Amino acid sequence: MKRDPPPAERQAQEEDAGEQKTPLWIFGYGSLVWRPDFEFSSRKVGFIRGYSRRFWQGDTFHRGNEKMPGRVVTLQEDYDACTWGVAYEVCGEQIAASLQYLNMREAVLGGYDTKLVKFHPQDKEAEEPILALVYIATPQNPTYLGPASEEDIAAQIIVSSGRSGHNIEYLLRLADFMRYFCPQVEDEHLFSIEEALVSILPCLCQAEEPLVEV
Numbered sequence: 001m002k003r004d005p006p007p008a009e010r011q012a013q014e015e016d017a018g019e020q021k022t023p024l025w026i027f028g029y030g031s032l033v034w035r036p037d038f039e040f041s042s043r044k045v046g047f048i049r050g051y052s053r054r055f056w057q058g059d060t061f062h063r064g065n066e067k068m069p070g071r072v073v074t075l076q077e078d079y080d081a082c083t084w085g086v087a088y089e090v091c092g093e094q095i096a097a098s099l100q101y102l103n104m105r106e107a108v109l110g111g112y113d114t115k116l117v118k119f120h121p122q123d124k125e126a127e128e129p130i131l132a133l134v135y136i137a138t139p140q141n142p143t144y145l146g147p148a149s150e151e152d153i154a155a156q157i158i159v160s161s162g163r164s165g166h167n168i169e170y171l172l173r174l175a176d177f178m179r180y181f182c183p184q185v186e187d188e189h190l191f192s193i194e195e196a197l198v199s200i201l202p203c204l205c206q207a208e209e210p211l212v213e214v
C-alpha cells in the first residue's frame with residue numbers, strides 16, 4: 001500500500017506543483033488596515049506585542065511629496081505595548097501576488113522593511129497566536145522623520161497629500177478603525193493627533209458611522 005508522504009515532502013510536492021497550501025498571514029496597522037488592495041482569503045482583527053504605533057515615518061509618495069512629506073505610521077519597539085490592526089490570510093497564488101504588490105507599495109515606495117511577528121487574534125480564547133509578516137519603517141530608512149509633538153504632526157498632516165490621497169484621510173480612517181473595531185483600546189498617540197487636527201479644523205468632527213469596513 002502506498003504510504004502518504006511526510007508533511008514536509010507533501011508541502012515540497014505541492015510547492016513544486018505551484019499549489020502552495022500553507023497560508024501566509026500579513027499584519028497591517030496603518031493604511032493596510034483600511035486599504036489592503038491585494039486579494040486575501042480571510043482577515044482577523046487583533047494585535048502584536050512589543051511595539052507602539054507612531055506617526056514617525058515620512059511619506060513622499062502616497063500622502064506627501066519631496067517638498068512636503070506626509071506622515072504615516074511605523075512601529076517603535078516598546079516591550080510593554082501592543083499594536084492593534086488587521087491580519088490578512090493569503091493562500092496559493094495570492095501569496096506571490098500580495099508580496100509583489102506590497103514590496104512596491106511598502107518597501108520601494110515607502111521605505112519599509114519586513115519582519116515576522118506573533119499576531120494575537122482578538123478572539124484569543126478560541127485561537128492560537130499566528131506568525132505574520134509585518135512592514136516596519138526603521139530609523140535607518142531615508143524618509144524616516146522620527147518623534148515630534150502631536151500638534152506638529154497634526155499640522156504636517158493637514159498640509160500634506162500625495163498620489164494615494166490626503167494625509168488627513170490616512171489619519172481619520174485609522175482613528176475610525178480603532179474607534180469602531182478596537183473600542184477597548186486607548187491609542188493615546190493616534191487620538192491625540194486626531195484631537196489636535198480637529199482643534200485646528202473643527203469641521204472634521206468624528207463620523208457617525210464607521211468609514212472602514214473589516
Ligand SMILES: N[C@@H](CCC(=O)N[C@@H](CS)C(=O)NCC(=O)O)C(=O)O
Pocket residue numbers: 027028029030031032033035058059062063072073074105106109110111112134135136164170
Ligand atoms: N506598514 C503599515 C503602514 C503602511 C502604510 O501606511 N504604508 C504607506 C506607504 S508610505 C502606504 O501604503 N500608504 C498607502 C496609502 O496611504 O493609501 C501597515 O501595515 O499598514
